[in-house]
Amino acid sequence: MPAESLVRLMAITMELEESVSDSKLHKDSLAKKELRPSKSSSTEQLRQFKSWVSSERWNDLKKIAEIAMKERKVFMIKGGGFPAVRRALLERGWVEKYESHKVRHPPPNIDPKKCTGKELSKVERMILYKFMEHHSVDFLWTTKRDKYDWLLSNKEVILSRSKSVIMSFYRFCRSIFTTKEGLTSSLTQMHWHTEPGVSITKFPRCYNIHNSDSLEEFIDDFRITACISVLKWLSNTLQVSNEQNLVVSHGKVPFSSIEFALSRLNEYILFFTHKDIDDMEDQVHVWEHEWDQFLTYHYLLVHEKAKQLERKAAKLLATMTKYWPQISIDGVLNIWIVKPGNKCRGRGIQLMNNIKDIIGLINTMVSNNKLPTTDHLDIQ
The missing domain is CATH 1.20.5 (Single alpha-helices involved in coiled-coils or other helix-helix interfaces)
Structure with a gap:
């Protein structure tokens, strides 16, 4: 053929x-x-709603709806919930078009001139809905694909699912961000879609380390982070202790490890300020074994002491279990419920974790013939 x-x-x-x-x-x-209502009925309802707000607010709402429709920033969340999605879209200048069954007529027994708070918010929601009633949403978030109102959509609507798979029709076919690997790849490319004051995404550093290039980036990141960690540890330790307690003759970590971290961070700063270009000949090559030695020192400084205490504590707690039956339900805050023994329905109950305050309260209660009781309430 x-x-x-x-x-x-x-x-x-x-x-x-x-x-x-x-x-x-x-x-x-x-x-x-779920067909569209007639335009005549919508116009009549708009006239009814107009008496509920001032003319200035009416014009503001109309302008908000017109701008949203013009810039294609109308969204709908079907099924309710998802406050994070709603908040993120609203912060980016999107306007929500509520589902038709959530938009009701104003209660007839309320004076429009005295309408405030939640009632006024509902009325404005109805007005915005009526302004955008015949405009197809530009972004739809739904939990189930079969509940999507296809007749009120167009082929450029983005459809997302909150369940196991996120689907985007006609714009992102077989979206890569539905997997952890794809999401990581998408996040690392976000700088191409950043617009100051409009679209800025902040997220923790992440790498697909199965990729050789990403693995190298991760190793560099890990090493620089270790350098920063050593200097933070040194700074925090010196704030609560003097140098004599920090430096001992039998110490395991030499001063050279601190100097190594300082040098690497200085090189990092020179690289990003493009000042390393003039000193290409003076640059010092750092060998792999030097990094390995430094990371060992970093571990000894930041982790070793804590590990020793952890091992001692675990051994002691294992022994204590034989003599303290409720050790499994004890947390770390040692909070107690102090309550008067002659009251009910939660009256007079206090949560306390200071022994002096508890004793003081006991003396007060006894003097007033109110016998106190305590229950242990600890938080893991």
Whole structure:
């Protein structure tokens, strides 16, 4: 079959499939009664809502809706919930179009002039909905694909699912960010989509270390982080202790490790300020064994003492278990519930973790003929 005929046949087949699919979706939507309301009824309802807000606020809401529709920043969240998604979109200038069943007429027994708080917020929500009623949402967040109102959408709507798979139709086919690997790759490319004051994404440093290039970046990151950690440890330790307690004759870590960290961070700063170009000949090559030795010193400084204490504590707690039956439910805050013995329904109950305060409260209660009781309430 000629190539031209094959392409034409494929196009006809795709059109037929799309027609059948659209027909089925149309029938499903009719069955669910989710068709657009008439424009005449919407206009009449808008007139009713206009009496609920001032003319200035009415114009502001109308302008907000018009800008959102023009810039294609109208979103809908089906099923409720997802406050983080809603908050992120609102912070970026998007406007929410609520589902039709969530938009009700204002209660008839409330004076529009005295409408405040939640009632006023609901009214403004209704007004915005009516302004955007015939505009298809530009971003739809839904938990179930079959609940999506296809007739009120267009082919540029982004459809996302909060379950195991995130799907984006017509814009991101088979999106890579549905896996941890793909999400990491997407995040590392976010700098191409950053716009100051509009779109800035902050996230923890992450790497796909199965990739050789990413593995090298991770190793560099780990080493620089270790240098920073050593200097932070030194600074924090000197703030609470003097140098005589820090430097001992039988110490395991030499001063050269501190100097090594200082040198590497200085080199890092010179690299990012482009001042290393003039000193190419004076640059010192750092060998792998030097990094290995430094990381060992870093571990000894930051972790070794804590590890020794941890081992001693674990051994003692294992022994204490034989003599302290409730050790498994004891946490670290040692909080006690102090309550009067002659009261009920939660009256007079206090949570305390200071023994002097507890004793003082006991003396006060006894003098007032209120016998106290205590229950242990610790938080793991």
